Amino acid sequence: MSDTTKTQEPMTPSGSTDERGAALIHVAPSPHIKDAAAHTQRIMTDVILALLPIIALSIYLFEVYAIKQLSICVVACMGSEFLFVKMRGKSLTLKDCSAVVTGIIIALSLPGSAPWFVGVLASVVAIGIGKIIFGGLGMNIFNPAMVGRAFVMIAFAQLLGAASYENVTGLVDAVSGATPLSALKFNGVSMETAALFWGMTNGSLGETSSAACLLGGLFLVFRKTASWQIPAGILLSVVLIAGITDIAGSHSGLLLVHHLFGGALMFGAFFIATDPVTSPLTPRGKWIFGLGTGFLIMIIRLFSGYPEGVMFAVLMMNAVTPLINRWTNPLPMGEA
Amino acid sequence: MADSPTPFERFVQGILPENPVYRQLLGLCPTLAVTNGMKPALTMACSVGFVLLCANIVISLIRNLLKPHLRIVIFTLTIATFVTIADRFLAAYFFQMSKTLGPYIPLIIVNCIIICRCEVCASKQGVVTAASDAIGQALGFGLALSSIAAVREILGTGMLFGIRVLPDAWPDWVIMVLPPGAFITLGLLLGCVNWIGILKARRSAK
Numbered sequence: 001m002s003d004t005t006k007t008q009e010p011m012t013p014s015g016s017t018d019e020r021g022a023a024l025i026h027v028a029p030s031p032h033i034k035d036a037a038a039h040t041q042r043i044m045t046d047v048i049l050a051l052l053p054i055i056a057l058s059i060y061l062f063e064v065y066a067i068k069q070l071s072i073c074v075v076a077c078m079g080s081e082f083l084f085v086k087m088r089g090k091s092l093t094l095k096d097c098s099a100v101v102t103g104i105i106i107a108l109s110l111p112g113s114a115p116w117f118v119g120v121l122a123s124v125v126a127i128g129i130g131k132i133i134f135g136g137l138g139m140n141i142f143n144p145a146m147v148g149r150a151f152v153m154i155a156f157a158q159l160l161g162a163a164s165y166e167n168v169t170g171l172v173d174a175v176s177g178a179t180p181l182s183a184l185k186f187n188g189v190s191m192e193t194a195a196l197f198w199g200m201t202n203g204s205l206g207e208t209s210s211a212a213c214l215l216g217g218l219f220l221v222f223r224k225t226a227s228w229q230i231p232a233g234i235l236l237s238v239v240l241i242a243g244i245t246d247i248a249g250s251h252s253g254l255l256l257v258h259h260l261f262g263g264a265l266m267f268g269a270f271f272i273a274t275d276p277v278t279s280p281l282t283p284r285g286k287w288i289f290g291l292g293t294g295f296l297i298m299i300i301r302l303f304s305g306y307p308e309g310v311m312f313a314v315l316m317m318n319a320v321t322p323l324i325n326r327w328t329n330p331l332p333m334g335e336a
Numbered sequence: 337m338a339d340s341p342t343p344f345e346r347f348v349q350g351i352l353p354e355n356p357v358y359r360q361l362l363g364l365c366p367t368l369a370v371t372n373g374m375k376p377a378l379t380m381a382c383s384v385g386f387v388l389l390c391a392n393i394v395i396s397l398i399r400n401l402l403k404p405h406l407r408i409v410i411f412t413l414t415i416a417t418f419v420t421i422a423d424r425f426l427a428a429y430f431f432q433m434s435k436t437l438g439p440y441i442p443l444i445i446v447n448c449i450i451i452c453r454c455e456v457c458a459s460k461q462g463v464v465t466a467a468s469d470a471i472g473q474a475l476g477f478g479l480a481l482s483s484i485a486a487v488r489e490i491l492g493t494g495m496l497f498g499i500r501v502l503p504d505a506w507p508d509w510v511i512m513v514l515p516p517g518a519f520i521t522l523g524l525l526l527g528c529v530n531w532i533g534i535l536k537a538r539r540s541a542k
Contacts, residue, residue: 117507129520155511 050216065112077103108206180262217270233290350472357480385474
C-alpha cells in the first residue's frame with residue numbers, strides 16, 4: 001500500500017487527476033512491441049503462399065498421386081487438430097492454419113506412391129504426439145511434421161524406403177527411376193544438373209525441385225517469416241562438407257551438385273528447419289542450429305544406411321534447441 | 337502396528353491403486369524392454385512374481401534379524417538367489433524365451449519393485465501380509481506389462497500371442513515393436529490411467 005502511494009506522488013505534482021487521465025503513457029504488461037510479422041495466422045498464410053510453387057510442380061510431376069496425398073494429409077491434420085484440441089478442452093485453433101501447413105509439409109515429404117493410411121497416420125501422430133500433447137502450437141519441442149514423418153518412416157520402412165519411389169508409374173518419364181541421392185549412393189548413377197535443379201527427377205512430392213523451393217524459400221526470407229540464418233547455415237555446411245568429399249573422391253563436382261540440389265535439402269532448409277517454434281531464438285543460435293543441421297544431414301547421407309538425412313537431422317537439432325537458446329542467451333545491457 | 341495395512345489391503349493396493357508401473361513408475365526398464373510381445377511380457381511378469389514372492393517371504397521371516405545399515409545388502413543377496421533360480425530354470429526349460437529376454441532376467445536383481453516391496457512391506461510385516469503384498473504387486477506388474485504388450489503386439493504385428501487377430505491387410509506398424517513404440521505406448525497408457533483416475537476422483541467429489 002505504502003509503495004503504491006509513494007510512486008504515485010511524483011506523478012501528480014499539481015494534484016489534479018484530470019491531467020493523469022489524459023496521459024500519453026499507458027501502463028500495460030509486456031509484450032509492448034507488437035510485431036505484425038509474428039502473428040501466427042500471417043506466418044502460416046505466408047508459408048502456404050511460399051509452398052504454392054512447390055505444390056504446383058508436384059501436381060505437374062506426380063499428377064493424381066500428389067493431389068491425393070495432399071488432400072489426405074491436410075484433411076487428416078485438420079481433423080486430428082480438431083479432435084485433440086477438443087480432448088484437451090482448449091478453444092479451437094483451426095483458424096491459425098498451422099494444421100494446414102503441417103498437413104501440406106507432411107504430404108510434400110512423402111512419396112506419391114505411399115498408401116492412404118501412411119498420410120493419415122503421419123498426420124495424427126504429428127498433431128497428436130508431436131504437438132498437442134506438449135500443449136499445442138508454441139509448446140512443442142520437435143517439428144510436428146517431422147515427428148509424424150519419422151513415425152511412419154520407421155513404422156512402414158518398406159513403404160517409404162528407397163524402393164518405394166520407383167513404384168510410381170505412368171508419370172513424366174524422368175520421374176520413374178530411383179531418387180537422385182539413392183541412385184548416386186547405391187548405384188553410383190548421377191543425373192544432369194539441370195534436371196536436378198528444376199526438379200525433373202523422382203523423389204518425395206515436394207523435394208524434387210530446388211528451383212521451386214528456392215523461390216518459395218526466398219519469399220519467406222524476404223517477408224522475414226523465416227530467418228535467413230538457418231537456411232544459410234545449412235547450405236553453408238552442406239556445401240563445405242560435400243565440397244570436401246567431392247574433392248577428396250575426385251567426383252568433379254557431381255557429388256556436390258547432387259547433395260545440394262538433390263534430395264530434400266532445399267525443402268528442409270527453407271521450410272522444415274525454419275519452424276519458429278522449434279528453432280533457436282537468437283541470430284547466433286540460428287547460425288549454430290543451421291550449421292549443425294547441415295553437418296548432421298551430410299553425416300547421415302554419407303555414412304548411414306539412409307540416402308537422405310534431412311528429417312533426422314532436423315529432429316536431432318530440435319532436441320538441442322533449448323540448449324542452444326541457453327548458450328546464446330544475450331546478456332542484459334549493463335551486465336558482464 | 338495397529339495402523340499397518342492388512343494382508344487383503346496390501347493385495348488390493350498392488351493391483352491398481354498402487355500399481356508398480358502405472359502408479360509408482362517402478363521397474364520401467366523391463367516394462368520398456370520386453371513388452372514387444374505378449375509371450376516375453378508374461379514370462380517376465382511371472383519371473384518377477386516368483387522372485388518377488390520368494391524374496392518377500394524370506395525377508396519377512398528374517399525381518400527381526402536385519403541390521404538397519406546392512407538391510408539393502410541382505411535384500412539384494414536374497415533377491416539375487418531367486419533371480420539365479422529363475423534364470424537357470426528358464427534357460428533349462430524355455431531356452432528360446434531365455435534367449436529372447438537376454439539380460440533382462442538377470443537384471444531383475446536390480447528391479448526396484450522388489451527392493452521397494454522388501455523395504456516397505458516385508459521387512460516390517462508378517463509372512464502372510466508380505467506374501468499377499470507380493471502377489472498383489474506381481475499381478476499389478478503383470479497387468480501393466482500385458483496391457484502394454486497387447487497394444488504393441490497387435491499394432492506392430494497384427495497378432496496376439498503369435499496368433500493373427502487382425503485381417504491380413506493390416507499394415508504392420510513396425511515402430512510399435514521397436515524401442516520408440518515402447519515409450520509412446522507407455523506414455524499414452526500412463527496418460528489414460530491418470531485420466532481415468534481424475535475422472536473417478538471428480539465423480540466421487542460430486
